Amino acid sequence: MPAKASRVAFGEALIELGAKDERIVTLDADLSKSTMTAGFAKTFPGRAFNLGIAESNMIGIAAGLALTGRVPFACSFACFLVGRFETIRISVAYTNANVKIVGTHVGVAIGEDGYSQMGLEDIACIRALPNVPIVQPADEVETKQVVAYAVEHQGPLYLRLTRQNLESVCPPDYQFRPGRWCLLRPGTDITLIASGGTVFNALEAARRLEVEGISAEVINAASIKPLDEEMLGRSAAKTGRVVTVEDHSIAGGLGGAVAEWLSEERPTPLKRIGTTAFGESGDPRSLYAKFGFDPAGIARTVAKFLAR
């Protein structure tokens, strides 16, 4: 299966699901060509609403549509959506409106556009809200399953999607289950927990580490909220060391969530790989190397962590 961006798989899934379920509608803020809902808008013109560059109003309208029985997908770049946090907080989360908030262009992986367009704090913001699950799929297969799940799930949900192409990582018989992670590669020395755009790189890092005699377990954590506490606890108990890998700030993201759970429930040495500074312009490959999200960088951090 060729590599595909999760935003592209999302756009395809919406058209397939939209044909069967007329409750599905999309809302955009002048970025439908980037969030990949433009195809849905073309296929179902009466069910796609472009509100212009006005994200707060878009999110509020989505809430009203949800309260009258639609299943709205409110889409924009992740950073612009959480910039309207107060509207998400009250009109969606507290109102318990069945809105699917879709944040695309996450992480430094978007590259040349630079920090102002990079979703690097979105998980931290949304994770603080009760009642809003967060899902970040890692490849095309998983994305399509997650979008179908989002339609069926009653209540708000945050879906985090990449601009960049994602290599296939899920096993052939994969089935997404809410709140559950997927063990991609068993290991004994260290647990690597990755999500979205970093999952493939974590797998590659594990292959490199194997050459150095380090057995790394790799987990795809599509469900960032809630965590798969059972798998996290079991793996941490087995390997005794955990590394999280995400294209997001280490504060409040997957790493933050794992740190919170481990320190309360099963204290385990932990290293969080993620951003600690603003992003910047550059080609995505160089940026991943700079931030240590590429396979070499992940392997280097793991080896150093194990040597500590």
Added chain:
Amino acid sequence: MADARLDAIARGCRVQIIRMLTHAGSGHPGGSLSVIDLLVAIAFGRLRHDPRRPDWPERDRIVLSKGHAVPALYCVMAKAGYFSEDALITLRKLGSPLQGHPDRVALAGIEAATGSLGQGLSVSLGLALGAKLAGLPSRVYCILGDGEIQEGQVWEAAMSAPKLGRPDHPVDNLTVVVDYNKIQLDDFVTKVLDLEPVVSKWQAFGWPVIEIDGHDMAQIGKALDQAEATKGTPTLVVAHTVKGKGVSFMENNPEWHGKAPRPAEAVAAIREILGVTEAAWDGYLETDKAAAAIVSELRALDKT
């Protein structure tokens, strides 16, 4: 319903607003008293709803975007039968569904969580559009505060509304009312951030605008009729109101935006609302057992 009957209901609601805020010891009397006539005119004059089925899909909907005035809405809901009037005095108490600002999950009949100002018009647009998409006959009434329209999201919504859903589903099933009481939390609106010219601003955004006295039931009814008859676009009603309306010492006084009366003040306020002179008050209470019960209940608060 006859205007005199609506006035009577509004008077009863004003008494309950004072009562519940005094029990709560906090809350917003000024904006509750300025908006109550508008809410009563909508809820008892025309709203299609069923208190026994708050989730009836075809119901009309009220979104009180200026959520701090929710005591007024709670009084209207109790009067309509959503819950008992006895429950009104649980306002703002731990465990009560009558939260300090509207909570849709806690209380059936509340259409949206509001109180974080600026969001209700967008939600109302979505409700109106959703009703149209579903082929429902529902009408949506959104009530904005005047200070609230200082929020940028209101103008995002205002800009999007006239074209939203067109050509097949214009949101002409939406009536928006601005409770223009001229006072916000800190001071008079003109001193904090003047809104004028309000009417021409909304007109410039493509809205038909009707200007009325928001305490005159005949004018309110006529404006709501006119809004309902308008096709192709939502309508804005600018309702000129008096903050604290009905209680002389609260009227036009920014001090009473967000402060509850003390029991003695509450009793004086209720007497004024009922239009009874001080001299006639004791005699009146012997004839109005309901008012007498509220007054003795409030006086008891002073002793606790």
